[in-house]
Amino acid sequence: MKLTIIDKYILKRYLATFAVMLLLFAPIGIIIDISEKINKMISNDVPVLKIAIYYYHFTIYFMNNLFPIFLFISVIWFTSKLANDTEIIAILSSGISFTRFMRPYIIGASIVCVLVMLMGFFVVPVSNEGYNNFRYTYLRSNGKELMRGDNTDVYRQISDNEFIYVNSFNNESQMAFNFSLEKFNKEKLEYKITASRIKWNPKDKTYSLYDYTKRIVGSEGDVIEKSPEKKMKFSFDLEDLAPVVYIAETLSLGELNAFIDKERKRGSSNINVYLVVLYKKYSVPVSAFILTIIAVSVSSMKRRGGMGVNLAIGIAVAFSFVFFDKIFGVLAEKSSFSPLLAVWLPNIVFGILAIYLLRNAKR
Template sequence: MQLTIIDKYILKRYLATFAVMLLLFIPIGIVVDVSEKINKMLENKVPFVQIAIYYYHFTIYFASSLFPIFLFLSIIWFTSKLANDTEIIAILGSGISFTRFLRPYIIGASIISVFVLLMGFYVVPVSSEGFNNFRYTYLRNGGKELMHGDNADVYRQISDTEFIYVNSYNSDSKMAFNFSLEKFKKEQLQYKITATRIKWNPKEKNYTLYDYTKRTLGEMGDVIEKAPEKKVKFSFDLEDLTPVIYIAETLSLGKLNAFIDKERKRGSSNINVYLVVLYKKFSVPVSAFILTIIAVSVSAMKRRGGMGTNLAIGIALAFAFVFFDKIFGTIAEKSTFSPLLAVWLPNIFFGILAIYLLRNAKR
């Protein structure tokens, strides 16, 4: 397929405007984040090197999270400018159909989609881990209270009869806090192990439990075993101590698939959360095509309000897309709703809207 001068012109504008949009909004995001966290950073005396690494990961994490908005607004912006300068009228007036006019946009969407897909498979998980590690280590009371809110407490079933709980986890020190393990037999508690801290020992392949207590229930009375420090081998993995979403977001595609298979065999109650993360890796790149068609269809027409009207419509649609994406993802995570359907529903709805707007724009 040979690109014409018009194709190259539009494709260049497509990619350049998207890059400029990223360069404009990412510094704003960094400034807002710094203003929110500067007090904690100074209070906890965070090393400058760690801050620099954090904002490298923050840039990738922030850009990947708001990718649909950046892409949508960039297309709205430069296509509206083409329309206001009557360039689109000249192009279509030369005999080029609206479908043919879309070709460089689709090529641009393909390039962006492949880039986002590869980033989501390999780069974003690493940045997600670095981003979350920094927050949990340095911004939660200096690491003393590492996690709060919905992701603070990790309660997980590791087998048919065993359950573990930790209040928080530090991936740098490989240590979790307020640990407990409960062992059941025929719905009756057999024993419970508790510790104020549990630390992974990579060389010995075991765990060190601090302020260890084991209470074994019996018919003649309970047996209590205590020790200030005790090394124990457990059947669960280190990653089982991490928050549900946190671990899924930090795994590359291959590792995430293996992790999901393992959790399925365990009968994990959090499997929907992991599946949402997996399916989004594929649905987000596809959204680039849908948002591109919607943006061109909305902004290719010259309006009385000019570029401002197109931007207002674009911002509303972009935020609506992100809103529905978050809503359906949360529904799948918190209920029995199909994760695959939940992740793809925003693309389906907006895909139908794209077809309608495209037909209207052709007229």
């Protein structure tokens, strides 16, 4: 497929405006975040290098979450300018159909879709981990709210008769606090292990338990074993100690698929949360096509109010898309609603809207 001069012109404007929009809003997001957290950073004596690394991860996290808005506004912006300068009228008057006029937009959306998808598979999980680690380590109250709603308590069944609990988890130090493990024989407690802290030792693949206590329940009396520090091997993985959303957001595509398979075998009650994260890795990039078509359909006509009207419509539609995306994602996580349908429903609804607007624009 050979690109014409018009194709290259529109494609260049598409990608350049989107890039400028990202570079314009990223510093604004950083400034707002700093203004909210500067007092806590100072009071916790956070090292400058840690702050710099955090804002690198924050930028990727911020752009990934709001890219549909930035893309939509950027397409609305430069297409409205083309319409106001009567460039679109000149292009269509030369015999080029509206469908043919859309080709460079679809090529641009394809490039953005592939880039966002690859970022979501491999780069964004690393940044999510760094972003969450910093917030939990240095901004504890906000970290708790981010990772698990009201608290960071993690309860998990690791086998048919074993259950673990931790009050909080720090992935950076690979340590969890207020740990307990209970093993049952049918419905009767066989023993319980508790520790104030549990730390993963990657060299020998063991766990160090601090303030270790083991209570073995017996018919003639309990046996209690205590130690200031004890190394042990367990059947659960380090990721089993992390909060639910925290795990899924920090895994690459292959790791997330393997993790979901393992949790399915365990009969995890949180499987919907993991599936929402997985399906969004595909649905969010695909939204680039839908939002591009809507943006072009809305802004390709020259309006009496100029670009302001188009931008107002664009911002309303973009925020509506993000709103529906978040609402249905939470619905799937908290109920029996199908995660696949919940994640793709905003694309389906706005896809129908895109087809309707495109037909009207062609007329």
